[in-house]
Amino acid sequence: MTTTVRATRRDATANRAALLDAAREALRRDPAASLETIAAQAGLSRRALYGHFASREDLVAELVTSAAERIGAIVSTVDDPDPRRAIAMLGAAMWDEIEHIRALAQVAVRGPHRESVARALAPVRSRLRRSVDRGRAAGLVREDMPALRVAGLVEGAAIAVLDEATSSGLSAHEGRRLVMLATLGAAGLSWTEADAIVEGLR
Amino acid sequence: MTTTVRATRRDATANRAALLDAAREALRRDPAASLETIAAQAGLSRRALYGHFASREDLVAELVTSAAERIGAIVSTVDDPDPRRAIAMLGAAMWDEIEHIRALAQVAVRGPHRESVARALAPVRSRLRRSVDRGRAAGLVREDMPALRVAGLVEGAAIAVLDEATSSGLSAHEGRRLVMLATLGAAGLSWTEADAIVEGLR
DNA sequence: ACGATCGTGCACAGCATTGTGCAAGAACAG
DNA sequence: CTGTTCTTGCACAATGCTGTGCACGATCGT
Numbered sequence: 161m162t163t164t165v166r167a168t169r170r171d172a173t174a175n176r177a178a179l180l181d182a183a184r185e186a187l188r189r190d191p192a193a194s195l196e197t198i199a200a201q202a203g204l205s206r207r208a209l210y211g212h213f214a215s216r217e218d219l220v221a222e223l224v225t226s227a228a229e230r231i232g233a234i235v236s237t238v239d240d241p242d243p244r245r246a247i248a249m250l251g252a253a254m255w256d257e258i259e260h261i262r263a264l265a266q267v268a269v270r271g272p273h274r275e276s277v278a279r280a281l282a283p284v285r286s287r288l289r290r291s292v293d294r295g296r297a298a299g300l301v302r303e304d305m306p307a308l309r310v311a312g313l314v315e316g317a318a319i320a321v322l323d324e325a326t327s328s329g330l331s332a333h334e335g336r337r338l339v340m341l342a343t344l345g346a347a348g349l350s351w352t353e354a355d356a357i358v359e360g361l362r
Numbered sequence: 363m364t365t366t367v368r369a370t371r372r373d374a375t376a377n378r379a380a381l382l383d384a385a386r387e388a389l390r391r392d393p394a395a396s397l398e399t400i401a402a403q404a405g406l407s408r409r410a411l412y413g414h415f416a417s418r419e420d421l422v423a424e425l426v427t428s429a430a431e432r433i434g435a436i437v438s439t440v441d442d443p444d445p446r447r448a449i450a451m452l453g454a455a456m457w458d459e460i461e462h463i464r465a466l467a468q469v470a471v472r473g474p475h476r477e478s479v480a481r482a483l484a485p486v487r488s489r490l491r492r493s494v495d496r497g498r499a500a501g502l503v504r505e506d507m508p509a510l511r512v513a514g515l516v517e518g519a520a521i522a523v524l525d526e527a528t529s530s531g532l533s534a535h536e537g538r539r540l541v542m543l544a545t546l547g548a549a550g551l552s553w554t555e556a557d558a559i560v561e562g563l564r
Numbered sequence: 565a566c567g568a569t570c571g572t573g574c575a576c577a578g579c580a581t582t583g584t585g586c587a588a589g590a591a592c593a594g
Numbered sequence: 595c596t597g598t599t600c601t602t603g604c605a606c607a608a609t610g611c612t613g614t615g616c617a618c619g620a621t622c623g624t
Contacts (some may be wrong), residue, residue, distance in 0.1 A: 169569060192394055194611060197602050208571050210613070247424035302553035304543065309526070316522025317515075324514050339508065342515055342548065351550030359540055371592055371599060396581060408599050412583070570621070575614100582609080590601070 176212045178202040180226070183219055184263045188326070192264045195219075203205050217272075224273060227260040228280030235283045243295035244357050247347055248340035250288055251318050252361075255332075255339045267321065288314060295347065302348025310347060317346035368369055378414045382428070384466040390528070393468045397421075419474075426475060429462040430482030437485045445497035446559050449549055450542035452490055453520050454563075457534075457541045460524050467521060490516060497549065504550025512549060518521040519548035 187195035195216060202323035211264045214263060215221040234253040240246040254261060268277040289311050300311055300324030321339045324330070328339065344354035384404035388395035397418060401408045415421040436455040440544050442448040452513035458461060470479040497503030504512055523541045526532070532540065539560060 166623060172570060173619070175570085195613095196611080204614095205572055207573075207614095210572065214613090216612070226426045302547075304553055304557050305540065309540070312530075313519075313522065313540075313547075315521060316526060316544075317548065320515065320518025320522055324511075325516060328514075338507065338511070338515075339584065342518075345504075345515075345547045345550065346519065346544065348547065348553030348556075350552035350555065351506055353552065354550075355506050368593060368598065373591065374600060377600085397583095398581080407602055409584095409603075413600065415584095416583090418582070566624090568621105568623085570619105572617100572619080574616090577612105577614090579612080580610090582607105584606085584608105586604090588602085590599105592597105592599075594596090594598100 165188040172212075175202065177261075179204065179209060179212055179219070180223060180278070183223055184259060187220070187223070188259075188263045188266050205351075219275060221276070223263060223281060224267065224276050227264050228259075228276075230257055230260055232279060232283050235287050238287070242285060242300075242357075243291040243298065243347065244300055244344060247289040247295070247314060247343050248357055248361060249289070250284065251314075251339040252336045254284070254318055254322070254362060255325075255336045258325065258335070259331055262322055262326055265322075282341070285311065285315070293345070300349075304348075313346040316341045317342040337360065369467040374414075375402065377406055377410070381406065381411060381414055381421070382425060385425060385529075386461060388421075389425070390461075390465045390468050404505040409498070422475060423478070425465060426469065426478050426482060429459075429466050430478075432459055432462055433482060434485050437489050440489070444502075444559075445493040445500065446502055446546060446551065447563060448493040449490065449497070449516060449545050450556075450559055450563060452486065452493070453516075453523075453545040454538045454539040456486070456520055456524070457527075457538045458539070459525065463521075463542055464524055481549060487513065487517070490553075494549070504549075516545045 165184070168232045179198065183193075183198045186198045186201055190357050195209055196206045199209045200248075202209075209219075213222070231254075234257060235250075238246065238249045238253050240249055240280050262275050263281065267273050291307070292301055292314070293309050296303055296307060296310075318339055321335070321342045325335045325338070340358045340361070341351070344357060345351065381400065381404045385395075385400045388400045388403055396414050397411055398408045400412045400421075404411075411421075415424070436459060437452075437535055440448065440455050442451055466479050466482065491510070494503055494509050494513050494516070498505055498509060498512075503549075523537070523544045527537045529541070540549045541554050542560045542563070543553070546559060547553065551559070
């Protein structure tokens with residue numbers, strides 16, 4: 161007897177994607193959102209969710225790993241000989257992934273995902289770290305604190321803008337600009353210098 | 363028959379304070395920490411907690427209002443004719459309340475306390491807003507975005523440092539300095555300018 | 565059109581948490 | 595010391611969420 165293998169149904173894959181989208185949105189607002197809430201927002205029943213994900217853990221894990229892949233991809237596209245431009249571009253690239261990053265940040269608050277989220281952001285961190293080092297060597301980035309702390313401030317500034325953006329609706333263009341200005345400010349540039357860098361990237 | 367009213371027992375008031383401290387710490391790590399966890403960390407049983415607070419809501423509400431009072435108090439002590447110095451001092455004052463503010467920020471993520479937290483931080487916001495306005499009028503603070511957005515960035519920078527500080531242990535002195543530098547950076551000052559301001563406050 | 569795949573609605577067990585009642589003992593104020 | 599206040603431990607109900615089983619109907623691939 162030959163077992164006939166069919167392709168997955170189109171609506172099924174669409175529903176799976178809808179569930180992931182719904183989870184991203186719901187978990188961004190409330191990291192403890194129930195599966196009922198998520199499924200409803202995706203237009204499905206809670207029971208159907210279990211047809212796609214074995215457990216809540218499974219769902220969240222897939223969100224984290226998919227975000228990790230996207231973030232890893234953006235990092236590889238960003239580079240510039242001028243470390244200041246590199247920092248700004250890194251911020252702008254993060255802006256394009258804001259939905260995913262915000263979801264990550266919310267999920268990270270609670271228990272078992274802290275590590276995987278940290279791993280997901282590791283490539284961004286290391287590249288940022290390199291840009292900061294290069295910037296300091298060239299006298300372009302602040303030297304009044306350890307380099308690692310500068311990188312932390314830059315990262316924090318980016319997250320702060322991403323937060324602001326989600327609460328007070330920012331246009332995509334304004335958001336990009338703001339992230340770049342904020343990260344450069346954290347790196348020690350004056351606002352006029354930061355503006356010049358951002359303008360040069362236009 | 364005369365009802366004799368006794369003073370509250372010393373250990374009771376101490377335990378009440380211990381519960382609030384424990385709640386602050388526990389909720390900072392996990393906004394959904396159980397009362398069991400909180401009570402245990404305070405060295406009490408969950409049942410005893412209900413002797414001090416009628417409900418979970420009650421406990422959190424008291425945390426929020428007490429933090430609001432402390433924060434209101436610090437705001438009234440901070441002022442300086444130089445808006446840049448005022449911003450830095452505001453940041454430093456927040457550093458002294460870091461434990462309370464961090465707890466607030468965590469609690470604020472979830473549902474019904476968003477408003478009360480916003481009210482608690484309102485005085486800080488308005489004073490910051492004034493300093494930014496004065497700074498812009500004097501050409502000392504960035505003018506490449508609306509004043510309200512500058513204030514948001516400054517606030518975000520402060521929170522970012524407070525976050526960094528709790529994760530990677532910072533000394534009280536380093537923390538104060540870092541908050542001031544980060545807020546001034548968000549306000550548009552270069553790192554050398556920021557250092558000069560902070561040095562002048564020494 | 566046929567059959568496999570998918571979604572639905574319900575029922576059910578398990579688990580964690582909140583909030584309350586009560587009896588007995590420990591710690592304290594006066 | 596005495597009596598009040600506080601804490602403990604247990605039992606209990608109520609609630610909400612997770613995860614699973616099953617029958618039926620809808621939808622899709624071929």
